[in-house]
Amino acid sequence: MRQQDRENKLNEWLHQHQGxxxxxxxxxxxxxxxxxxxxxxxSLQVWNSIPKYKPEIAExxxxxxxxFYTAINWSRKEKTRARHDKEVATERIPIMxxxxxxDPRIDWLYERxxxxxxxxxxxxxxxxxxxxxxxxxxxxxxxxxxxGVRISRIKKKLSNQIAERSPHEL
Numbered sequence: 001m002r003q004q005d006r007e008n009k010l011n012e013w014l015h016q017h018q019g020x021x022x023x024x025x026x027x028x029x030x031x032x033x034x035x036x037x038x039x040x041x042x043s044l045q046v047w048n049s050i051p052k053y054k055p056e057i058a059e060x061x062x063x064x065x066x067x068f069y070t071a072i073n074w075s076r077k078e079k080t081r082a083r084h085d086k087e088v089a090t091e092r093i094p095i096m097x098x099x100x101x102x103d104p105r106i107d108w109l110y111e112r113x114x115x116x117x118x119x120x121x122x123x124x125x126x127x128x129x130x131x132x133x134x135x136x137x138x139x140x141x142x143x144x145x146x147x148g149v150r151i152s153r154i155k156k157k158l159s160n161q162i163a164e165r166s167p168h169e170l
Contacts, residue, residue: 001050001051006047006050006051009050009053010043010046010047010050013046013059013063014043014046016059017059017060017063020060020063020064020067020129021039021042021043021063021067022035022039023125023128023129024038024042024064024067024068024071024125025038025039025042025067025071026110026113026114027071027110027113027114027121027124027125028071028072028074028075028114028121029071029074029075029078030111030114034078037074038070038071038074041070041074042066042067042070042071045066045067045070046063046066046067049062049066060129061135061139064126064139065139068118068122072118075118109158112158112161113125116154119140119142119150120150120153120154122140123136123140123147123150123151123154124154126139126140127151133147133148133151
């Protein structure tokens with residue numbers, strides 16, 4: 001693949017699927033700075049994966065997989081880095097920045113999603129994107145019934161957390 005074609009594909013994917021990438025970043029990174037770093041890392045991995053892309057797979061599915069696995073690896077690295085209390089001073093230029101949300105309810109929801117284990121976090125994001133249980137099962141390599149059970153538990157957990165909040169917090 002020519003360099004220019006690869007650049008065009010990257011720009012097209014980042015533009016078309018910006019929301020998907022932001023959702024993944026928001027669920028793994030808490031601070032705006034960390035989200036920008038994660039988006040940059042995801043963008044780099046998307047760039048690296050372009051030659052391996054198979055057109056028979058939906059672009060959104062491919063990008064979600066790249067973003068999700070990149071986010072998991074990034075999260076592990078961040079935890080290791082925090083444990084060892086090391087700071088790496090590097091200047092990064094983000095390819096795409098995460099817009100700041102003004103709705104505290106959305107912030108609350110992403111904070112709760114970020115607390116879930118990676119599989120449940122992934123299912124939550126896919127559900128927000130409107131994917132069917134079958135699509136989620138295929139993407140994550142689990143059964144459709146497992147998807148249903150896990151989503152039911154996630155919804156119940158979130159509903160309980162909403163019920164525990166005081167009315168002025170909503």
